[in-house]
Amino acid sequence: MDMAADQAQIDELRRQLSGTLLVSGQAGFQQALKIDNGRVQLQPSLVVQANSTRDIVLTLQFAQRHGLRLTVKGGGHSATGYCLNDDGLVLDMSLMRAISLDRDTRRVFVQMGARWHDVYVYLINSGTGLIPIGGGCPTVGIAGFMQGGGYSFVSRSYGMSIDNLVSLTLVTVDGQVRKLDADCQDPTDRDLFWACRGGGGGNWGVVVDMTLQVHAPATDTMLTGQIRFLPDRAQDVLGFYNQWVETLPDEMAVYGIWGMSPSPSDPTVKIQTFGFTVIYNGNATTGASLLAPLLEKGPLTVSLNAITLPDFELLNGASTLVDNRSAYICSGMMMPGAFTPDAIAVFERYMASVPSTDSFIVWTHAGGKVSQVADDATAFAHRGARFVPEVKSIWTNASDARANVEWAHAFFTDLQPHFVGAYVNYIDPLLADWANRYYLGNYPRLLDVKRACDPDGFMDFQQGVGSAFEPDQSQPLDLAPLNRSFVD
Ligand SMILES: Cc1cc2nc3c(=O)[nH]c(=O)nc-3n(C[C@H](O)[C@H](O)[C@H](O)COP(=O)(O)OP(=O)(O)OC[C@H]3O[C@@H](n4cnc5c(N)ncnc54)[C@H](O)[C@@H]3O)c2cc1C
Structure with a gap:
C-alpha cells in the first residue's frame, strides 16, 4: 500500500471512527500487534481499534476500497498468528470488551475484544457462582476460541463452548450486520451460525459479540x-x-x-x-x-x-x-x-x-x-x-x-x-x-457457506476455508508456511 498516496483517506477514516486508527511507527502500534507466539513478527500498515459495530463496517469497506488485506485480532492466541498480516490492516477488537449478565436466563453478553479472564472476573464479581464454558487459559480470546469449537475443563459436563453459544452478531464482508442463532429464518444466516461454531475464526466475517449460556456448577468448589x-x-x-x-x-x-x-x-x-x-x-x-x-x-x-x-x-x-x-x-x-x-x-x-x-x-x-x-x-x-x-x-x-x-x-x-x-x-x-483433518465430512458444507458469504475471497488466508494451500512434506521441511498469512 502506498501510505503517502492514501494519507487523506486514512485521515478521513480516522475521523469517522469512534475507535482508534494507528499507523506503523505510531505509539501503541507495536503494542497492538503483540500476540502469544513471539515467533510471528508480521507488520501490517494500519491497525484499527474498533469501538463499535459501525467502526467494523467502516473498516471492512475501507479495506475493500483500497485493496488492503484485513485480518481480525481477538485475543491473539492463534498458534500461527493468523490474526496478523504483512502490509495490510489489522482490525483489533481489544477496545470492545463490554460484558453483561442476565441473571434470569443465565446468559452472558460479551463483546469480542474480551478474553476469558474478563468473563471469569466479571462472573466472580457478580457473586452468582455461575461459570462459563470457557478456556483453560484466561488470556485466550473468546472470538477465536469459540469459532474453533472450544474445549473447557468442564466440557464433559456441559458440552463444547459452542454448545453453549446462544447467539452472535456477525458483520459479513458485504457490510451487513447479522444477528445469528439456531432459529434464524434466513437459510444463509442459519448456515453462518452453523459455520461459526467450529469452522474456525477469520473465515466468515467479523464477530462483534456473543451471548453465552452460563451454568451453576454442581457444587460451589x-x-x-x-x-x-x-x-x-x-x-x-x-x-x-x-x-x-x-x-x-x-x-x-x-x-x-x-x-x-x-x-x-x-x-x-x-x-x-x-x-x-x-x-x-x-x-x-x-x-x-x-x-x-x-x-x-x-x-x-x-x-x-x-x-x-x-x-x-x-x-x-x-x-x-x-x-x-x-x-x-x-x-x-x-x-x-x-x-x-x-x-x-x-x-x-x-x-x-x-x-x-x-x-x-x-x-x-x-x-x-x-x-x-x-x-x-x-x-x-x-x-x-x-x-x-x-x-x-x-x-x-x-x-x-x-x-x-x-x-x-x-x-x-x-x-x-x-x-x-x-x-x-x-x-x-x-x-x-x-x-480434511480439521473438518472431516463438514468441509463441503463449509465451502458452500464460504462461497455464499465471501464470494470474492476477501478474508482468504493460508489455511482459510477454501484455500488450496498444501504444505510440502519433503525433507528438509519447508518452514516458509510458518511465516505467511496469505496464499501468494
Ligand atoms: C495458552 C493457550 C491455551 C489454550 N487453551 C485452550 C483451551 O483450553 N481450549 C481450547 O479449545 N483452545 C485452547 N487454546 C486454543 C485457542 O482456542 C485458539 O488459539 C484460539 O484461536 C485463540 O483465539 P484468540 O481470539 O485468542 O486468537 P486470535 O489469534 O486473535 O484469533 C484466532 C483466529 O480467529 C480470528 N478472529 C479473532 N477475532 C475474530 C473476530 N472477532 N471475528 C472473526 N474472526 C476473528 C483471527 O483472525 C484468527 O484467524 C489455547 C491457546 C493457547 C495459546
Whole structure:
C-alpha cells in the first residue's frame, strides 16, 4: 500500500471512527500487534481499534476500497498468528470488551475484544457462582476460541463452548450486520451460525459479540488436582488411564500433561514427568474416591485442592502460554482407547529426545456431553474424540527454530496412525491434508457457506476455508508456511 498516496483517506477514516486508527511507527502500534507466539513478527500498515459495530463496517469497506488485506485480532492466541498480516490492516477488537449478565436466563453478553479472564472476573464479581464454558487459559480470546469449537475443563459436563453459544452478531464482508442463532429464518444466516461454531475464526466475517449460556456448577468448589509420574511409568500408567477414563462420570475430566515439573525433593530443580490435571465438577470426597484407582499407581507427586473453577483457571491457566517465546504447535484427535502401547511408545521416544526443556505436550480429556451432539450439528466434526493432544515446541534462540519445529512435526507425524484428525484451534501450517483433518465430512458444507458469504475471497488466508494451500512434506521441511498469512 502506498501510505503517502492514501494519507487523506486514512485521515478521513480516522475521523469517522469512534475507535482508534494507528499507523506503523505510531505509539501503541507495536503494542497492538503483540500476540502469544513471539515467533510471528508480521507488520501490517494500519491497525484499527474498533469501538463499535459501525467502526467494523467502516473498516471492512475501507479495506475493500483500497485493496488492503484485513485480518481480525481477538485475543491473539492463534498458534500461527493468523490474526496478523504483512502490509495490510489489522482490525483489533481489544477496545470492545463490554460484558453483561442476565441473571434470569443465565446468559452472558460479551463483546469480542474480551478474553476469558474478563468473563471469569466479571462472573466472580457478580457473586452468582455461575461459570462459563470457557478456556483453560484466561488470556485466550473468546472470538477465536469459540469459532474453533472450544474445549473447557468442564466440557464433559456441559458440552463444547459452542454448545453453549446462544447467539452472535456477525458483520459479513458485504457490510451487513447479522444477528445469528439456531432459529434464524434466513437459510444463509442459519448456515453462518452453523459455520461459526467450529469452522474456525477469520473465515466468515467479523464477530462483534456473543451471548453465552452460563451454568451453576454442581457444587460451589470443584476438586482440582495435579498428579505426576516419572516417564519410565508411562506404559503402565497411560495404558491403565486409557481404560480407566471410560469408567468415569461426565463430571470428571482428567487432562494429560508431559513436560518439566519441579522435583518433589528439590523444587528448584525441574525434572521430566508426565501426569494429569484433574477437575471434578462435584464435591471433593466423591472426586477423591473416583481418583483412588489412579493414585494406587503410585504417583511421584499429588496435589489436590477444592476451589472454584474460575479461581483454578486464573491460578493455573497461564502455565501453557508461549508468552512471547517462539513456538510451533501441532495437534491430533484420538478416539477412545487410542493410548495403545504403540502410541505411548511414540510419546516416550520423542519426549526422551525433546530438544528444548520449555516444550511439553498437553491433552484434553473430551467425551461426555461433547459426544452427545452429532458431528454435523455444528461445524465441529470431532465429537467422538476422547483425547486431544497438542505439542507445544518452544524455544528462545532463532537459530534453534529448525530443530524444534522438525522434532514436533516428526513427533505428530509418527502419531498420525493413532489420530483421526486435528483441532483447528491449534492451527498448524505444516499439517498435511489439513482441511480434511480439521473438518472431516463438514468441509463441503463449509465451502458452500464460504462461497455464499465471501464470494470474492476477501478474508482468504493460508489455511482459510477454501484455500488450496498444501504444505510440502519433503525433507528438509519447508518452514516458509510458518511465516505467511496469505496464499501468494
Ligand atoms: C495458552 C493457550 C491455551 C489454550 N487453551 C485452550 C483451551 O483450553 N481450549 C481450547 O479449545 N483452545 C485452547 N487454546 C486454543 C485457542 O482456542 C485458539 O488459539 C484460539 O484461536 C485463540 O483465539 P484468540 O481470539 O485468542 O486468537 P486470535 O489469534 O486473535 O484469533 C484466532 C483466529 O480467529 C480470528 N478472529 C479473532 N477475532 C475474530 C473476530 N472477532 N471475528 C472473526 N474472526 C476473528 C483471527 O483472525 C484468527 O484467524 C489455547 C491457546 C493457547 C495459546
